Amino acid sequence: xxxxxxxxxxxxxxxxxxxxxxxxxxxxxxxxxxxxxxxxxxxxxxxxxxxxxxxxxxxxxxxxxxxxxxxxxxxxxxxxxxxxxxxxxxxxxxxxxxxxxxxxxxxxxxxxxxx
Amino acid sequence: xxxxxxxxxxxxxxxxxxxxxxxxxxxxxxxxxxxxxxxxxxxxxxxxxxxxxxxxxxxxxxxxxxxxxxxxxxxxxxxxxxxxxxxxxxxxxxxxxxxxxxxxxxxxxx
Numbered sequence: 001x002x003x004x005x006x007x008x009x010x011x012x013x014x015x016x017x018x019x020x021x022x023x024x025x026x027x028x029x030x031x032x033x034x035x036x037x038x039x040x041x042x043x044x045x046x047x048x049x050x051x052x053x054x055x056x057x058x059x060x061x062x063x064x065x066x067x068x069x070x071x072x073x074x075x076x077x078x079x080x081x082x083x084x085x086x087x088x089x090x091x092x093x094x095x096x097x098x099x100x101x102x103x104x105x106x107x108x109x110x111x112x113x114x115x
Numbered sequence: 116x117x118x119x120x121x122x123x124x125x126x127x128x129x130x131x132x133x134x135x136x137x138x139x140x141x142x143x144x145x146x147x148x149x150x151x152x153x154x155x156x157x158x159x160x161x162x163x164x165x166x167x168x169x170x171x172x173x174x175x176x177x178x179x180x181x182x183x184x185x186x187x188x189x190x191x192x193x194x195x196x197x198x199x200x201x202x203x204x205x206x207x208x209x210x211x212x213x214x215x216x217x218x219x220x221x222x223x224x225x
Binding site for chain 1: 119157158214216
């Protein structure tokens with residue numbers, strides 16, 4: 001079956017540009033997570049949705065980062081006025097429900113480079 | 116101090132070797148534990164969950180020591196295809212977001 005998909009796979013932005021990253025979770029998955037992975041590091045949590053509700057955005061590094069999931073399926077992570085330190089791989093993951101033992105399935109990521 | 120700390124690596128081992136990775140976590144309220152595998156320029160994929168009683172999946176054995184807040188992964192009879200970065204992961208809250216270690220790179224040589 002189809003896994004988690006993300007688009008675009010690669011994005012090059014000039015400093016100050018706004019970008020939008022899309023995540024299509026596995027159909028029927030209630031929970032959706034965004035993570036940021038810098039080079040040589042493990043993924044770091046950004047934000048979490050249960051259906052359309054954003055239950056935790058404690059990991060968003062600044063108010064330039066905004067995420068939404070208006071209909072409880074597709075999610076968009078938006079970064080305004082991009083900075084060089086935003087360069088990273090942005091990973092989306094989904095899970096069937098919000099139980100702590102539930103497996104999270106990751107998408108291939110969007111590799112963002114800010115020049 | 117990071118919430119999840121792993122051996123720095125890299126581990127360079129010959130085929131057939133046994134290799135062990137260790138990990139410690141700082142939050143005693145952590146509820147679930149995993150090892151994920153990440154190939155170069157790919158997404159993380161679940162390798163195995165880790166249970167208090169220890170668990171085994173083929174050549175892979177994971178152990179958890181809650182008292183010491185320590186997690187381990189043992190790989191026996193290493194294959195070339197085991198070359199990857201192994202991420203130690205914990206979940207400290209019921210809502211499910213994962214906390215990753217930095218990862219340990221394993222390179223299995225012929």
